[in-house]
Amino acid sequence: MAIEVAALPLPPSADPSKFADFGREVKGVNPGTLTQEQFKEIERLLYKHSALLFRDVDLTPEQQYALTKAFDPASESYGHGNNKTESTKKSILHPDLKTIPRVPQVQLIGNGMVYDHEGLAEAKLKHPSHTTFHKTRVSPEDEEKGYTRFYRWHIDAALYDLSPPKVTTLYGITVPKGPAQVVRYDDGTGDELSVPLGTTAFVSGKTMFEILPPELKSLAVRSKVKYAPHPYVWMAPARANSTGLGIETEGLELPPEELPPWEESRQKTFPVLWKNPVTGDSHFEVHPCGAAELLVDPLPEGAKREGALYPDGAHITDLGEVRALLYKMQRPAIAPSLVYPHDWHERDLVLFHNRGVLHTVVGAFKPDQVRAFHQCNLAASDDPAGPTPEDVKKWA
Structure with a gap:
């Protein structure tokens, strides 16, 4: 059959x-x-x-x-x-x-x-x-x-x-x-x-990527997420927001010294967009609860700067800002x-x-x-x- x-x-x-x-x-x-x-x-x-x-x-x-x-x-x-x-x-x-x-x-x-x-x-x-x-x-x-x-x-x-x-x-x-x-x-x-x-x-x-407005598509395609070490232990004392899409920023995450032994070389940094190996499509793939930092590349030469977010690139380490940006991009989907x-x-x-x-x-x-x-x-x-x-x- x-x-x-x-x-x-x-x-x-x-x-x-x-x-x-x-x-x-x-x-x-x-x-x-x-x-x-x-x-x-x-x-x-x-x-x-x-x-x-x-x-x-x-x-x-x-x-x-x-x-x-x-x-x-x-x-x-x-x-x-x-x-x-x-x-x-x-x-x-x-x-x-x-x-x-x-x-x-x-x-x-x-x-x-x-x-x-x-x-x-x-x-x-x-x-x-x-x-x-x-x-x-x-x-x-x-x-x-x-x-x-x-x-x-x-x-x-x-x-x-x-x-x-x-x-x-x-x-x-x-x-x-x-x-x-x-x-x-x-x-x-x-x-x-x-x-x-x-x-x-x-x-x-x-779909999460496709429905974004142009300025957020531009941010997504230029960004990488750095995850916290042992993120499921790190986030355990914290509490999620009401949609289950990420965590409230209240300073409740475990500090680095209270985590199990970890090495910076083993921390994971992934692109925001992951490439489909068969279709070539871009998928917005971020686990918002474990995200700790955002690394944004500058706009490529010749790109339109008007209305662009972080046109010169950025390394965003403020947890509240990281979470707010990810939520803005992920919530519509x-x-x-x-x-x-x-x-x-x-x-x-x-x-x-x-x-x-x-x-x-x-x-x-x-x-x-x-x-x-x-x-x-x-x-x-x-x-x-x-x-x-x-x-x-x-x-x-």
Whole structure:
């Protein structure tokens, strides 16, 4: 049977014109037993469409690891380092992940108590909630009415020492059913978004760049982000804003001397825009919570200076300014009409181009709502490529 593709089912809130190329459901192939020829087609489809959905899949942890590794055969360890999140107790990722013992590159995530699962006698899983990470929260009364928030918009990446994974695979094993929830942005815009319970929400980094006005496109194409050392430990005492898109600047981040041992040479600095290896498109890919500094190149010779931001370049180290600039560039792309909230079913497998999208956990479960997913992403064998000189000339 030939590989077939169909558009993903978009919610009524989505603007179809912005999802023409985003996301496809793939039929007629078993992702756990792909031939080399089939994999090449899946790889092309993923980089073209950013997210692929396979329904009714039986997938072992070994098969999920092999599938994820096929996108980057030289990659080996889990995106944050095998077993690293469990050993780093201060990391904000620590409560969310449990490692599958025989395949340490695959993580068990979800909610509630899970027993006799792939070599784990028991695992207490905790669905991340905005109530423990945001500066403000939806009131318990409104939570009972079904209101919730995005948790944290991010890229799957250690952002220190290791290179960001190219692909993440998410496999739904136990998916509790329940009424839809309503995401409140709570940022003064009145924006709300109806989402399925426990959705994973995605936005396109390509769209995030394309909808920017010219002066912000120019800033993006000329900029690099320097991330804090051990960013998930650094940010742990701080609190996120109400959209989950970055952190409030209150001076709560851990000072350098209180972090685990670190070396400046292992800090990561990445371009704001990452180049798609198949389409050549530029994707705006910044993890706003971990960003510490912005480095802006000057305008290229002959570029129009009128209205340009930082025409002579800049090294921005003021955390509030860094965050404000990133928020200004990223917030438009998480508008309700640009978000794809996946409606999970048991045995759904979703592959997403981790260097082409941002995503977030959404919503909240009650303790007795058991959810179990397998997640795999692998620290890449190289860093993402940034804009070419031609790109800079075009957009700056």
